Amino acid sequence: MENLRKGFPVLEQYTYLNTAASGLLPEAVWEFRQNHDLDFLLGASVFKEKQAEALTETRELVGEVFKCAPARVALVPNFSFGISTLLEGLDKHPKALLLKNDYPSLNWAVTSRNFEIEYAEINENLEENIAEAFKKQQPDFFAFSIVQYLNGIKIDLGFVNKLKQEYPHTLFIADATQYCGTEEFNFEESGLDVLICSTYKWLNAGYGNAFMLFKKEMENRISPKTLGFGSLRGKYKAHEGNFIGKFEPGHQDTLNYGSLAEALKLIKKNGIKEISARIESLSNKAKSEFTEMDLLEESVVNRKTHSSIFNIKGGEKLFRHLQSKNIITSMRGGGVRVSFHYFNTEEELHFLLKQLREFGV
Template sequence: MAEDSDGFRQCIEREFPALTRRPYLDTACIGIASRRAIRAVSDFAHSVQHCPEVSGTAQHSRLNEDRASARPLAARLIGADLSDIALVESTTHGLTVAAQALPLQAGDEVLMCDLEFIQMGLIWRQLSHTGIKVRVIPSGAGAITADMIREHLGPRVRVLAISSVQWTNGFRADMATLSQLCRERGIWLVVDAAQHLGAWPFNVKETPVDVLACGGHKWLNSPFGTGILYLSPEIRGRLHRPIAGFFAAHPPGRTWGESFTQPDLLPLREYEFTDDALAWEIGGTGNYPGAVGLAASLSVVLELQPHRIARHINELTDHLIEGLDRLGVEVVSPRAAHHRSGIVTFSVGPGAPDNAVMKHLLQAGIAVGVRYIAGVGGVRVSCHAFNSAQDVEQLLGALDAWVGRRVPRRAAHPKPLRGAGRTAEIASQRTLIDALDDDLMGLVAARALVSRGIQRSRLEMRGARTDLTREREVVERFHDRLGPSGTRLALLLLHMSNGHT
């Protein structure tokens, strides 16, 4: 167990170095990219500055292969087959594709609860012109159970649309029971897993669902505009197919690149489309850097292992809830272990009081948020793999200070409070500066690496090691943007890129 724990910590320290200096507890809003993901996207961006392949056709083929590298990792994460995974832009995109693909008819009903994220209701409401109706189940004390859902299952209910983890209070649904219930009743189970995957294990073989959508920019720590859509092989043959691009069709030749060279190729002909989930992708040129970043991010999650991440999160949320209880603060999130997630929400009073606490914590350099839906919510704290017990202690300490100041303050003591607030703000901004410096140093090292590769290529071509005309262009560009300081910076970068330190 010690080696297991050591490996977990080493991976976190290696991939998220900046977060060792700042309590970032807002992953439920947007995650923090790992060093591996940043490097993957940076390397990709550098590679497309010139065409490393023999032709544009070969280059485009390689880009498609790079994008496709995210699919097997996503499949492994949720226990699916490769053919079950489509790459989408976000959770919203995935749910929209699913809503349009399901074979629903006028009079069919979609069941959802009032805890859902705005987009869940928005998607289904926009299908009202087709005669599809949406029924909303009122949650009880911030929870939605199988018994509550069972009571609302009328004869016209065809879809249960639910978030496996709710976004305001972190309630984790009993997906195993809901899966069984839907399969017994012949109801489509559509799952929003945006607040689940990356923090908690989910296996579609063990817990069958029909559709699962998850953006990469939250708990998967890949904020680059790419997510995953799982479509069960049991349902794909019954789904409406989108108007897809040619990458979703089988090429007339061995590859599309080869097909384009055939004189008898025509734009209007019969095409055979794949039965894989990728048929529900756009089928054209995709978000290549996003998929590359997602693949790298998924590799980090798989290295850390979802069950170890969940165990670590459990320890942090236990510690946080105990601390909130000591402070006499209301815990809005569920306490039962089987309904807990990485989100712990607390409240000192709806509206202005909760927002005041959030502002206080932000000024102390602790990133949190405030979220409400249907009257449920408060100050939302997200505990993820890269967080530590020290992060939780820092939050509890700042909250303790706020609770202690809830009594009316005397007018004679405004300056120390303002000074303390300024000090905390400076500390927070310095943390950001440190993170930016880390990024700058990484970019300088990456630039030097690419530059030396160019130098080697020039020498292999029997050319000069450096191109003075090119170096002059670099200096001029830095000077135009940054003035005389830019000139000095450009000369220093060129000096370092030529192998000097």
């Protein structure tokens, strides 16, 4: 486990249980960023002429890690830009299905447009609620987070695959910001049509970078309106009318997208299977302990599988108490949200539990 903690100096001073809010910046990414800007300082346009190569490397790494052809990987600055560009490319009056109280940046993007919207409840019967909503009124698109930011409920991706087979004409659009980087994922074999992920959380890539993955047929289903000089530059975009180029209309930031490439190299080095096993082990232990202490909502307790994000009962005083012990968490939805990544340890979980008991929760 110590090998997985190396390169994250924040862990030397904090018990960091807050990846669901902001991932850590690995030393490997920091070193890349220092060298990148030094090269820019000394080389200016000579250095920037290599921009296309750098972006191609990032695009290909994203495709390799998440099993999607590079020509269908778009590099975008953040989730909100990606989802807004996508929605502007849809028919003006489609029927949409959302999850009630899903991540605001996802739901707001949909509700701010002239769509006909239905909702499914997020609880222990999440999949059944979604299936019923589909039967009631088949949506033109279903937009949802794979993992819920408030309480960590994770949708069953096997269920999504089956639902897509039953409703092949519905677009399945997933926010994977709280998911990618936690377990192995094959986009091509999934039931998703579009995946969007900001990478500053579980991928530890810093801010200002995100990516989108598309199934091939999306070129005929989505018509983005954006276009700029950057839309036609690069190995996978150098032809007029290029689909992914319409999600990349301007100059691309090689500092931020290069940071994503370095973060993905670190994931490959550590091994996504090893990362997933560490996270799953910590999640199972945490859920068992939190359940025994009656700290979780019933909808989480009653789920068979869960992510590594938990919202435990407690308010501002508990949050401040944990903060005084250098345990970093977030206040979310009236509770204290904790999240465990692969660099966290059982010792840190036990330290958290000790502080919760001493506080008297």
